[in-house]
Amino acid sequence: MIRHIIAAIATLLALWAMAFMYDLDQKAERYKKIQELIEKTKMEVKVEQTTPSVQEPIQAPEDLEAERKKEEDEVAKKLKSLRERAGSAMAFKVSPLYKQKCSSCHGVNGEGTVGPKLIGKSPEEVHQALVDFKSGKRQNYVMYGLLSKMDDAQLKELADEIGSFQQKLEAAAQ
Numbered sequence: 791m792i793r794h795i796i797a798a799i800a801t802l803l804a805l806w807a808m809a810f811m812y813d814l815d816q817k818a819e820r821y822k823k824i825q826e827l828i829e830k831t832k833m834e835v836k837v838e839q840t841t842p843s844v845q846e847p848i849q850a851p852e853d854l855e856a857e858r859k860k861e862e863d864e865v866a867k868k869l870k871s872l873r874e875r876a877g878s879a880m881a882f883k884v885s886p887l888y889k890q891k892c893s894s895c896h897g898v899n900g901e902g903t904v905g906p907k908l909i910g911k912s913p914e915e916v917h918q919a920l921v922d923f924k925s926g927k928r929q930n931y932v933m934y935g936l937l938s939k940m941d942d943a944q945l946k947e948l949a950d951e952i953g954s955f956q957q958k959l960e961a962a963a964q
């Protein structure tokens with residue numbers, strides 16, 4: 791009798807383990823699909839490596855990582871407190887063009903969601919990125935599709951605006 795009970799329990803456990811593994815597999819599959827979707831919008835362009843002639847002092851990667859993290863936390867904190875104070879989702883005003891075309895992926899204040907964070911970048915950096923996306927030098931279907939219908943004046947306008955996000959944030963936080 792006792793042997794039957796033990797056998798029954800063992801069978802139940804085995805069944806439960808199988809169901810559990812199946813569920814894990816499904817989850818892993820879903821994650822893989824999402825990962826693939828994200829990867830698809832990204833197309834790395836090989837940039838020729840040039841060896842710098844002057845050896846710059848190299849910061850330890852952990853330091854850089856920690857610094858970046860700290861800066862990010864600070865931006866996030868400022869945005870959050872400003873939004874709470876203003877009772878609005880926007881910490882500072884942005885142009886209708888940015889709001890309409892860019893904010894869905896880069897956040898209402900450039901803090902980044904699906905697309906990378908833009909706040910803190912200089913106008914030149916942003917402009918270069920936009921020009922490169924548009925020309926196809928930097929390949930990304932999403933950004934290319936968006937920018938292909940814009941003229942350079944608009945790219946410049948957007949770059950100047952986004953390049954001033956950090957200042958706007960600082961000003962709003964005063």
Ligand code: HEC
Pocket residue numbers: 831832833888891892893894895896904905906907908915916919920929930932933936948952
């Ligand atoms: C549908 C989502 C989406 C929209 C909308 C979008 N972007 Fe992007 N953007 C991305 C993604 C994804 C990347 C990363 C591409 C890469 O690095 O290959 C990116 C990259 C960028 C970069 C380069 C950032 C970096 O760190 O190098 C800039 C600048 C940029 N976008 C500006 C804009 C502007 C300006 C608009 C509005 C006209 C806009 N984006 C609209 C998804 C979007």
